[in-house]
Amino acid sequence: DGGITQSPKYLFRKEGQNVTLSCEQNLNHDAMYWYRQDPGQGLRLIYYSQIVNDFQKGDIAEGYSVSREKKESFPLTVTSAQKNPTAFYLCASGQGPNTEAFFGQGTRLTVV
Amino acid sequence: KNEVEQSPQNLTAQEGEFITINCSYSVGISALHWLQQHPGGGIVSLFMLSSGKKKHGRLIATINIQEKHSSLHITASHPRDSAVYICALYSGGGADGLTFGKGTHLIIQP
Numbered sequence: 001d002g003g004i005t006q007s008p009k010y011l012f013r014k015e016g017q018n019v020t021l022s023c024e025q026n027l028n029h030d031a032m033y034w035y036r037q038d039p040g041q042g043l044r045l046i047y048y049s050q051i052v053n054d055f056q057k058g059d060i061a062e063g064y065s066v067s068r069e070k071k072e073s074f075p076l077t078v079t080s081a082q083k084n085p086t087a088f089y090l091c092a093s094g095q096g097p098n099t100e101a102f103f104g105q106g107t108r109l110t111v112v
Numbered sequence: 113k114n115e116v117e118q119s120p121q122n123l124t125a126q127e128g129e130f131i132t133i134n135c136s137y138s139v140g141i142s143a144l145h146w147l148q149q150h151p152g153g154g155i156v157s158l159f160m161l162s163s164g165k166k167k168h169g170r171l172i173a174t175i176n177i178q179e180k181h182s183s184l185h186i187t188a189s190h191p192r193d194s195a196v197y198i199c200a201l202y203s204g205g206g207a208d209g210l211t212f213g214k215g216t217h218l219i220i221q222p
Contacts (some may be wrong), residue, residue, distance in 0.1 A: 033209045033210075035209070035212075037153075040214065041214060042116065042198070042211075042212035042213055042214045042215065043198075043200075043210075043212040044212075045209040045210075048209050058209060088153055090153075090155060092155075092209075098142050098143045098160075098162070098202065099160070100145075100157050100160050101145060101147075101157055101160075101200070101210065102157065103147075103154065103155035103156070103157070104154070105152065105153060105154035106152075106153040106154055106155075108153065
C-alpha cells in the first residue's frame, strides 16, 4: 500500500547530540514537508521540498537541517543548536498546494 | 500570515449527538483541509475543499469563502470519533506548506 513511513515512532536522545528522523514515501509525490507539533499549538512548518535536491526553510528552521537526495526520502536532522527539541514531528507529502495532504504517523522525540 | 481560529478547543458530547466544529481564517485561501489526529499522533486527511460542501459517511464539511469560515459536522457521533480535529489552510503563492489551527479535542462518551 502507498503511504508515508516515519521512523522511529519514539526516540530518546541526550542533550547536545544530533539526531536524524526518517521519512519515506512511496506515493510518487514531488513535495514533502516536516512539521513540529507542541502541546496546545498548531503544527508549524520546519522545512519543505518541492523537488529532489531542493528544499526551503519554513517558519521554524533554526536548529534543523534536511536533505532531499531521493524523491522518496526527506530526512530531518535535529541538531544540538535546536534549543528545545523535545516535540512531536510529522512528515507529510503531496502533489501540490491544492491537493490532498498525506501524513506519516509521527516521531515523538524526547531529549534528556 | 493567515490566522486560523478553531472553536471550540475542547468538546465533550454523548454518543449520538450532532457535532459541529468551526474554523475561521483571516486571509483568502486556495484550499482548506480538515484533518483527524488520533491519540497515537498520526494524522489522516478527512476533506480538502475550496468551495461548497463535501460529505463522507457521517462527516460533512462546509466552507463559506466570503465569510472565511468552514465547519466540520459529525452526525450520529460515536466514541470512535473521539480525536483531535484540525483545520489547515493553504493560502497560495507557492508550495510553502499548510497553516494549521490548534485543533479541537473531541470526546464522545458512550
